[in-house]
Amino acid sequence: MVKINFRDTAAYYGAEPGGGAPTKVKITFVDSHDQPRTVEGEVGSTVMETARRNDIPEIAAECGGACACATCHVYVDSAWSEKTGKASQMEEDMLDFAFDVQPNSRLCCQITVRPELDGLIVKTPSQQG
């Protein structure tokens, strides 16, 4: 059996040689005091996981990504809302338990990081729960 340590592969560190799709993208979280924090998110993970790994404040994510708590509420920047897409029915139901819900509100555990989201900007609310 061949054991692969994925963290040592070139793919982990960025664009694959030969022009493959990037495996990391930049995501900017703007907090409720307008302080931006730009971090790297891995393609395939979620925006919530990216926030947690990088100690982004104002994201609680109590349920750990099960779409069951509405404490990873974010406002998607208007330039990106088309690319992130709309909330699913289940997510809309959970958003009922978030505060100050706006048309651009999403639960960021339900946004999967994709190459086309490179540069994504989301804003966090002052209160999650």
Next chain:
Amino acid sequence: MSQTNAAEINTDVVIIGAGPAGLFTVFELGLLDIKTHIIDILPRAGGQCSELYPEKPIYDIPGLPVVTGQGLTGNLMQQIEPFGPTFHFNEMVETLTSLGSQQAPSFRLTTDAGKIFNAKVVIVAAGGGSFQPKKPPIPEIAQYEGKSVFYAVRQMEDFRDKDVVIIGGGDSALDWTLNLQPIAKSLTLVHRRDAFRAAPHSVSAMQDLVANGKIAFKLGQITQVEGNQGQLTSALLKTNDGVIEKLSCQRLMPFFGLTMKLGPVADWGLNLNENLVPVDTEKFETSHPGIFAVGDINYYPGKLKLILSGFHEGALAAQKAHRYIYPDKKLLFQYTTSSTNLQKKLGVS
């Protein structure tokens, strides 16, 4: 399994939290002839499993390829039934006082319902802390809480002949809309969208009341409240079109679900590390002899917040608890498959 209301309760072990870790610890203690009382702020067993994801499948319980939060809770309740733990639901442990010595610990616990427990061992299985209602970010709402803003109904009479505003679109919001409408002077339901995550018959009953002019339904959010000395007079509604409307309101009930707060655990003199309780990995005991922590609330190098970790932790904590409770008895390690002694306790022999 029964609920008890006695004022002072003497027991071997008090477990704080009736989630999966707390429930399975009852089993491991029971095999060692240790009696437990288990206290939880929620009205039922299961903790996060029943509160956050009762219907969602869990795939990483060893031996159960798929089980829902509710299903796992039901199985655990069945598994611990032979040991007859006593449950105290809807109660929060407020104080924990250490009375004994390092070698022979003993503890006194009090709950917000006024019960007093005397125990030799305390096992904190409180997960993310206690579930408490989410409070909306309305300025100065705190000064009205318990007087004219409520997150649960204790006495329906308190709502008679009042202008009541209920916020939310879940079962709690709809149930109380239906229950309070007959006695309220007026009732307005406020929700951010025209869709509800509630039992279909409640939704249609509510829509009938709206159609018949018995209640009002407004699309929007409550952004401000007005009143004095804790008594509300009005609430400001911001509709989804951005219009501000003033609603006459003497009683406001926001229903935004529950959130986990560490709560009184922080006041018990335990070492804390980012709201988690550090334990050793041999006994899962805290810095205080006789107080253990199992499940999501504990911390040690390599900790994984998985239900299966809580099961393992409870089993090892029970071994050490036995030494405190039966200091003169030697503990023999036995298997449930072969020990008739254990099988008798389980009621299968």
